[in-house]
Amino acid sequence: MHGVDTILNVLGSVTLLLWGVRMVRTGLTRAFGGTLRRAIAACSRNRFTAFVGGLGLTGLLQSSTATALLLASFAGRGLISLPIALAVMLGANVGTTLTSQVLSFDLGWLSPLLIAAGVIAFMTIDADKPHHLGRVGIGLGLMLLSLKLLTAAIEPLRTSPSFIAALAGMQDEYVIAAILATVATWFIHSSLSAVLLIMSFAGSGIISPALALAMVVGANVGGALAPYMDQSATDIDARRVPLANLISRLVIGVAFMPFLVPVAHWLALLEPSVARAAVNFHSVFSVVAALVFLPLIEPVAALCRRLLPAKPVADDPGKPRHLDPNVLDTPAEALGCALRETLALGDRVADMLRQSIEVFEHSDPKAVRAIEHADNVVDSLYEAIKLYLIQTSRTDLGEEEGRRYVEILTFTTNLEHIGDIIDKNLMELAAKKIKNRYVFSVEGLAELKAFHSRVLENLRLALNVFTTRDIALARRLVAEKAVIREAEARAADSHFARLREGRPESIETSSIHMDVIRDLKRINGHLASVAYPILEAAGELADTRLKAAQPLRDAHAGS
Structure with missing residues (x-):
């Protein structure tokens, strides 16, 4: 039963983290959705402004998956070109690492304050923006609380013989670890949550530094796989954006795999904490991807067009055009x-x-x-x-x-x-x-x-x-x-x-x-x-079209 309790506590903590991320994303989207979309359009003049726009947007939404789905919708409607959309995604990938950097520090003391302030704003203020910003406060508080609960939940795993034996057999199997992390991240649809979970495992000494980096590689690939799979039934133009993002992350992930041990030693020299090393590598991964692929957005876009060519389809008049x-x-x-x-x-x-x-x-x-x-x-x-x-x-x-x-x-x-x-x-x-x-x-x-x-x-x-x-x-x-x-x-x-x-x-x-x-x-x-x-x-309708009832005089006359 001890193992069942541990699994349930870990599962509850991870799902609470996912719910917090969702609350922050939906709160910001509802409060500033139109403004955020206009900001993307304004930043789409060239690859550099697009990169900065994606970085800022995902720093707010705390979800590169949400940004990828938003850009796919824009591309599907012809509102943004594929190369510019890839530049925005490269910025978005860096933006999501900023949140992981902040949350990697011990900010558990902020959790009750954020939840209390958020609940008060959400329940007492009727104005839309403060109401939705209250949701954001609740989401941030739940994220910090979930990390604190997750650290406590995985503590028994450090002394669990079966868990240690399972990890011991995988300590040098970096490819398998990356694949498992990819599948897990695709399943939970949040690379941020996956990286924070890996950080907790590394900080508790459950996994080695190099294995943690391999799992971070998988989390980055899985974070790009989720929006591509979600867009599998949409238009070709919409699917090319997450495909371009998946290609960039996959190439950088494969390039890093042979060098995980020396990279782990190098990160340890910068900061000895194994947990911080996992988060720092998450940032390094996205920054390297941006440096490599920002000059190559046109060739990558051309490759995506070849991999996903446009298919001539008959126009379906019964298909809605505006329901995004x-x-x-x-x-x-x-x-x-x-x-x-x-x-x-x-x-x-x-x-x-x-x-x-x-x-x-x-x-x-x-x-x-x-x-x-x-x-x-x-x-x-x-x-x-x-x-x-x-x-x-x-x-x-x-x-x-x-x-x-x-x-x-x-x-x-x-x-x-x-x-x-x-x-x-x-x-x-x-x-x-x-x-x-x-x-x-x-x-x-x-x-x-x-x-x-x-x-x-x-x-x-x-x-x-x-x-x-x-x-x-x-x-x-x-x-x-x-x-x-x-x-x-x-x-x-x-x-x-x-x-x-x-x-x-x-x-x-x-x-x-x-x-x-x-x-x-x-x-x-x-x-x-x-x-x-x-x-x-507008108060322009009468209560009834009937005339007022007349007294029945004849009836009364006979009485």
Whole structure:
């Protein structure tokens, strides 16, 4: 049971360290996500400013993996070139070593202060930035606490016969140690946590200095392997950035492997502490990689393009273009991505609605099938937006963000319903008209086109209301409901007048004509719903449309 307790204590300490790193990263991303991304763009003018930008960014985020995923997203969208992205990553690798240097000192006394201050700020301040900076304070405190717990947890391993025997057989197997460290770092997705764990092992005398350096090599390679594996299902452009970073770390790691013993002696001369030697080697590794590869970013980029050539693929209209998974930790940006994708969805629904009247006018069966295919695309985009919003809602949404989340989800649902009405109802009516070779009267077709044109204009207005949240536009959209009701009544009166005249074409198409008007009115109702939350928040809605109840005088008169 003693061994089980040790394993559980080590596991708990490592997971607490990982959670602390995550809290710091998410806190900083939510507080300064947009600023950090703009800073990367500003530093991308040349390789040297890009290197400095990556160093500063990862020094804040404390995760080169997070930086690699962010850069992969930028590269996938064409916002940063591959050579510049590699320069940023070289700086990011140096930046993450700064945190390990700070945490290698005994700062355990700061842990309760940081946790207390962070919890107070997180629970008492509603403003976004102080709230998220409180999360950062909690994360830093947990990281320091986890290191203190980890040191205590591994102390029994120094006298464990089985653990000592296992390490004794690996003391000169530096390649095996590096491979094991690579796999472990890939699994926990944090080279910082892996290096700090190795530092604890070395400081406790459990592993030799040279073996510690071999494991640091593995931690660096594993830290680059994690983002490459995470991007395996993304675009080729996005995958090339972590591949370039993996190549640079792998080359430097292989180059260091034959010289681990002399390097360990050299580091011991600079600082006798074995624990500090492991952390210092982590910094040396990244600095050497930067010195070697910063002048070679263009050849490495060319090599990555050869290893991962672009594949010609057919454009998938159902694939979302704006739902960036790397900004889910920043709700404001994630909601902005969802809004852009919703507008793209709205454009597709508008195209369906625009084409629907042409089907009735020209009786084209190919157009019916095209609209059915377009509805499948709308359904795919709707599902993607809905799942993306659900992922966004798992983070802490502010009051305004929560309101916008509901508005986007509701509007996308209404757009999907409109697509279904066009496909399942209007196109079914069109197919019936085509099959029976019915023809609308000239006046009837003109009425349908005028009614359809009004609804199409309201679709454009609804998209503008959704984007701008303008109260005047929202009032205008709601007022259009009364206009549509009046237009429906006029169209019905005109149609019934033609029926009374005995017009054959009107008699044949009567049910189709009235159903088309009904379905277009339903579409307009879905469109108008986008305005109600905006008007309600502004206090522009009445409590009820009913008139006040009148006293039943006649009833009282008889009493």
